[in-house]
Amino acid sequence: MGLDWLPGNKPKPGYETEFRTIVQTLLWDKVAKSDRARVSSGRWSRFREIFAGPAPSEAESRALRQRYDEIGISAYETLNAPRVGYDPIADDWAEQMHAARNIEKPLEVWRREMRGYYVVSLVPPCDGIPFYSNGAMADYVERFSFRGQFLKSCSPVIGNRLLESSYEVKFAPDLSRFGTDLLASADTYARTNNLKMPATSPDDCDSPEGQLHIVAAAGRWCQFWGDRGHFLEPYF
Incomplete structure (x- = not known):
């Protein structure tokens, strides 16, 4: 299946802390180590019990998912689909x-x-609905997902650090910064190799120009969703 990026919900005003903790609980194995350390201390004793013991039970996960939906705003709503x-x-x-x-x-x-x-195909073109998506061919992700697996062929452009980071949950501010880092890496690679950023996807996506186009699209996707308050949910 490989890696897909999903724009997770964003919290409704006033529920930011609870929302973040729910996400960190449900996606514990995909959260960066620094975020794990923050959430496993403090007043969230119930969640510490979950972290210290087995994974949340099916009933616990279902309850957290329900609450996640109750206090969240979906990508569909942000797109006004x-x-x-x-x-x-x-x-x-x-x-x-x-x-x-x-x-x-x-x-x-x-x-x-x-x-x-929600009919996503009727939403006007934007960076939040990327060219590189499994949503047009597979039914397990929506059209606004980004096919992060393509970044594996772009390591000459982004390096190992950004590639490894692409498998981690990123909350809105970090997601926007990640997008900036991706765009900066594409710009640096283009200038170093005297390349122009292609306006459309080249026929050969593995070519230097193809890699540039993928990375730039990924960066804009991250900025689009991060700037609008959504987090990145890696799906693999």
Whole structure:
């Protein structure tokens, strides 16, 4: 499967500390060591019990996930993605899909079942919906995910430190800085090798120009989501 980056929820105002702790609990094995040290001390005794013992039980994880959703704002909401049953443009999309896929269910039944579905393909182009994504081909990630696995072929541009860091949870400020670091590494590599930053993806993504395009796209993705308060959830 490899590495995909997901823009995790961002906390609703007033829930920042609780939200961060929930994320650090659920994604403990993907959190940087410095963040583990911060959260495993202080007043969060219940979470310390979880850290000190086995992984959270299924019931505990389910409860934390529910709370995560309750106090979080999703990437869909940040993108203002149209929803079936709420936005006419999404209802039109559902009608077109019903016809294009020759769905046997009556249209009204189909639309009722699809109510609430976010149609990311109707969101205007932006850096938060990257060219390099498994979302267009696989159903386990959404279109706004970034295919971080491509960075493995870009080590000449980003080096080992940034590559290893790409497998760790990054909260909003760190995610924005990570994006800045990625863009700086691409700029340095381009100037050192007398290359121009390609405006579109080259045919050969493993070429120096292809690597530059991947890294720059990754940097802009990180800045887009980090600047809007979301964290990076590495999925692998």
